[in-house]
Amino acid sequence: TWEQVPLAPEDSIFKLTAGYKADTHPNKVNLGVGAYRDNDNKPWVLPVVRKAQRIIADDTSLDHEYLPITGLASFTSAAAKLILGADSDSLKEGRAVSIQTISGTGANHSGALFLSRFYNFNGSKQIYLSNPTWANHHAIFRNVGIEPVDYSYYDPKTVGLDFDGFIGSLKSAPERSVFLLHACAHNPTGVDPTQDQWKAIADIFLERGHYAFFDCAYQGFASGDLDRDAWALRYFFGKGIPGLVCQSFAKNAGLYGERVGALHVIPPSKEAADRVKSQISVLQRSEISNPPTYGARIVSLILNDEALFAEWKRDIVTMAERIISMRKELFRLLTEELKTPGSWNHITDQIGMFSFTGINPSQSKAMTENAHIYLTTNGRISMAGLNTHNVRYVAESLDKVARG
Numbered sequence: 015t016w017e018q019v020p021l022a023p024e025d026s027i028f029k030l031t032a033g034y035k036a037d038t039h040p041n042k043v044n045l046g047v048g049a050y051r052d053n054d055n056k057p058w059v060l061p062v063v064r065k066a067q068r069i070i071a072d073d074t075s076l077d078h079e080y081l082p083i084t085g086l087a088s089f090t091s092a093a094a095k096l097i098l099g100a101d102s103d104s105l106k107e108g109r110a111v112s113i114q115t116i117s118g119t120g121a122n123h124s125g126a127l128f129l130s131r132f133y134n135f136n137g138s139k140q141i142y143l144s145n146p147t148w149a150n151h152h153a154i155f156r157n158v159g160i161e162p163v164d165y166s167y168y169d170p171k172t173v174g175l176d177f178d179g180f181i182g183s184l185k186s187a188p189e190r191s192v193f194l195l196h197a198c199a200h201n202p203t204g205v206d207p208t209q210d211q212w213k214a215i216a217d218i219f220l221e222r223g224h225y226a227f228f229d230c231a232y233q234g235f236a237s238g239d240l241d242r243d244a245w246a247l248r249y250f251f252g253k254g255i256p257g258l259v260c261q262s263f264a265k266n267a268g269l270y271g272e273r274v275g276a277l278h279v280i281p282p283s284k285e286a287a288d289r290v291k292s293q294i295s296v297l298q299r300s301e302i303s304n305p306p307t308y309g310a311r312i313v314s315l316i317l318n319d320e321a322l323f324a325e326w327k328r329d330i331v332t333m334a335e336r337i338i339s340m341r342k343e344l345f346r347l348l349t350e351e352l353k354t355p356g357s358w359n360h361i362t363d364q365i366g367m368f369s370f371t372g373i374n375p376s377q378s379k380a381m382t383e384n385a386h387i388y389l390t391t392n393g394r395i396s397m398a399g400l401n402t403h404n405v406r407y408v409a410e411s412l413d414k415v416a417r418g
């Protein structure tokens with residue numbers, strides 16, 4: 015049995031990490047990693063998370079019973095406020111449907127599954143994904159029978175947004191199409207629309223009746239400010255654009271492995287929200303029965319306690335500022351010290367954990383083979399992998415490949 019099962023290729027990101035781990039070169043650098051590292055390249059448990067863990071450990075009233083199907087209510091309601099805004103119409107009108115999910119991936123899956131069952135697709139089941147996007151998006155939608163279609167997003171000539179192409183895709187898609195939008199800190203490019211561009215994009219959503227499937231994996235990580243990073247999705251929902259948002263606490267709370275996330279669907283009325291919630295609950299029951307407690311308890315404590323929340327915001331600023339300072343230093347080294355040919359403004363213009371450097375696959379490979387710097391072949395680097403000890407080495411290696 016199983017003779018008919020073909021061998022699947024390894025996941026490229028996990029393969030990259032394995033290559034880095036096996037490398038014994040003293041100057042090796044991992045720029046593939048999608049997780050925050052401190053200036054000594056160590057994972058960082060947020061101090062506020064440590065505090066919450068101690069509170070949980072000492073709380074003898076807590077048990078290990080099942081959570082409700084939709085998750086820990088004190089977590090989902092606070093998570094909804096955090097992302098939608100406490101004063102959002104959807105919350106005031108009681109029409110946001112929030113369920114706890116297996117981090118952002120689970121939120122994407124549950125959102126995709128719900129749409130595949132219940133969205134009134136205009137023709138075939140399709141989702142428009144930015145070209146490029148987080149590679150997992152394709153698989154997540156295919157898994158539930160929704161075909162991914164590319165929309166124009168990134169312009170390699172400017173290493174920036176192909177705004178006209180994006181608008182063109184929105185206009186030419188059939189009415190009521192579903193578009194996946196990265197709420198902030200686009201992965202893998204680091205290229206986000208400006209607020210004016212978002213407004214123009216929203217106008218076309220309204221005109222064409224498109225559905226906004228927001229994926230928000232980096233709230234707080236883009237600018238250091240949780241509200242600013244949620245601006246686009248709040249603007250869309252405020253305008254009455256139909257949609258949902260997938261929320262992850264992997265990056266902004268450093269809870270990667272704990273799998274803490276939520277899906278928020280925003281129907282137009284409370285009555286529709288009740289029906290949507292009932293169906294999402296049925297789907298969740300068959301898939302995971304009930305979400306896990308531990309990470310949700312941590313985040314719930316942090317979101318519902320004023321002092322812990324204030325401390326979390328400071329921890330987020332610590333991470334965002336270190337990343338922004340690495341962008342500035344890389345840019346300074348390339349442009350001022352090394353005078354590397356080409357334009358490098360995109361390094362500081364781009365946002366969040368990742369940057370598209372603009373180097374091509376053979377240049378990326380050369381960095382790995384010659385300098386032991388690990389990055390995806392599309393030229394994406396994780397800013398979290400840079401620190402004051404290795405940024406010069408990385409800049410010099412980029413300089414070498416840019417000169418050919």
Ligand code: PMP
Nearest residue numbers: 048117118119148201231262264
């Ligand atoms: N969406 C995007 C765009 C991401 O980059 C990620 C993390 N790499 C996720 C969703 C999901 O992450 P997680 O499941 O760890 O929350």
